[in-house]
Amino acid sequence: MIPRLLLPALCLIGFALPAYADGEVQKLITAADKARLDKYGETRKAALEEAKAGDPAEVKQLDALLAKPLVAFSGKDLTGNWKCRTIKAGGLSPLIIYGWFKCKVTGDGSGWRLQKISGSQRTTGRFFDDGEK
Incomplete structure (x- = not known):
């Protein structure tokens, strides 16, 4: 009797747990996107250098954001x-x-999904881990 009750209880616990990013992006992306992702570090560095030529007030906001610790x-x-x-x-x-x-942000059992619900562009996508932080 107990084993028959245990399975439904474990299923309910599994559904109640938070969804985590599953790190499966490498299996899902195209070859072109993988090549872009492989160059992320150098692309990010170049983009941030270009950003320094932007509006000084916005550059200050960006610098404050980038100074925050990764979580x-x-x-x-x-x-x-x-x-x-x-x-x-x-x-x-x-x-x-x-x-x-x-x-x-919602969890669908295989990870978190982001959905923009206001504004003119309705972005949606999935979170993927690329490391501990």
Whole structure:
């Protein structure tokens, strides 16, 4: 009798646990995106150098953000409603910091998903781990 009750209880516990990023991005991305991701460090460095030519007030905001310590996702439940923003560094414009918008993080059992729920562009995507932080 106990084993028959144990399985449903374990299933309920499994559904109640927070969803974590699964680190499976390398299995899902295209070869072109993998090549871009492999160059992330140098691309990020170049974009941040270009961003320094942007509006001084926005550069100050970017510097403050970059000075914050990295935080590990493990052991955290990010699901819920959030305020998010997009920052574009380098490229057509040196630096663009957009205003805050509403977003939501959900867990679907295989990881977290981000959905932008306000504003003109409705971005959606999945979180993937690339390391401890």
